[in-house]
Amino acid sequence: MTTAGTAVLKHPGIRAIWSASAFTAVASWSVQIAVTVQVLSDRSVSVLAVVQLAGTLPMLLLLPFAGVWADRFDVRRISLAAMTVQAACSTALGLVIHGNPVTIAAVYALQGALNAFWPPARQQWLYGMVTDEMRVRANAAIGSVNGLMTLVGAGLGGALSGWDPDVAVFTGAGFQALAALRLVRTSRPEPVRHDETQRTAHRMLTDIADGIRTVRWYPLAGSVVWIGIAWGLISGGYSVLLSGHVTGDLHGGSVVLGLVFAIDGLSVIAATAFAGRVPRARHLAVYGASYVVQGLAWALMFATSLFPLTVAALVVMRLASGFIIALDNTILLATVPPRLRGRVSSLHMTTYNAVDRASLGLLGVVLTAFTVQSVGQVAGLASAVFGLVWWRFSRTARQRYLAGDNTTDSTDKPKEMT
Secondary structure, X not given: OOHHHHHHOOOHHHHHHHHHHHHHHHHHHHHHHHHHHHHHHHOOHHHHHHHHHHXXXXXXXXXXXXXXXXHHOOXXXXXXXXXXXXXXXXXXXXXHOOOOHHHHHHHHHHHHHHHHOHHHHHHXXXXXXXXHHHHHHHHHHHHHHHHHHHHHHHHHHHHHHHXXXXXXXXXXXHHHHHHHHHHHOOOOOOOOOOOHHHOOHHHXXXXXXXXXXXXXXXXXXXXXXXXXXXXXXXXXXXXXXXXXXXXXXXOOOHHHXXXXXXXXHHHHHHHHHHHOOOOHHHHHXXXXXXXXXXXHHHHHHHHOOOHHHHHHHHHHHHHHHHHHHHHHHHHHHOOOOHHHHHHHHHHHHHHHHHHHHHHHHHHHHHOOOOOHHHHHHHHHHHHHHHHHHHHHHHHHHHHHHHHOOOOOOOOOOOHHHO
């Protein structure tokens, strides 16, 4: 990690949130791989698909509610409660993992549902403890967890599951407990001010609707949401397409495929380390340009049959992805009032992940008519086009972004915003 990346982790609050995120990621990878290995040991791939769906669908359904909770209540208590129950669920999963798939799916669903609470609570917590100037570096540091834990979490989960899936699940439970313990001594952020009449239970659905309507109230935040949807639509099958290209078109084995995914993760880590040093005045241009570069490199990756050129294109693509990951939340929340951050974060995650899952399902149908290479090239070019469109739009929002302006001219804004 660069000097800037190391410096931001010297902040005790950011360091605690980064550690908790890393422990949670290791826990998720360990449990996911253990469930995969165990189910496939005596069941079909279709059964695994149902179990995996059970582990992800409840989270998507709960994310909008989790966003409201992050905006309305103590994010420290929410995080600690969710992580503690998750650790208990992982422990229970370890006790039933050799049983009926229905039982496995039920426990896995509860464990997965609780994953909804940490991301929006983390974002609200993070912004409540750092200055405006530190936010981009803090977001970049948290973004580095994705690439790092793809290597560490997947590697550890795979090694432990190969030895014994039970050990992998219980290890995941232990890491989830460590995540909770890491936050116990971390101070809660300054509370976000609210109109007290808005805190009653019957306001929940209205609050969720307010979060959805932010795409009209705050166009810049809305643009990040829609480009996330667009990216999710074309990236849902990324891992499948890359695996098919490496093992099919390039005739690489499992070792080569593992190396490719390791390069993928390392490239993201490298980019997130440098992205925190990008001046605020260049954030929008770099974000849009990264989508363009990411798409063109993706298209090139699938257009060539030369392994060195494929790897070079992959590195460029994932470096661009790292800048997107690091800047995404910073741009998303820059013009959004503090009281709406949790809802906006959860809306972005919900729409992206839902479209991403739907895209993965659609990919199976598309590949019956087209080759992996042709689909990869079209998807890459589509990403580049979306990036160009977003960049042109962002030019009109540049001054408001630089000023951190969270006012809106919408006539249908909620009373709490007047």
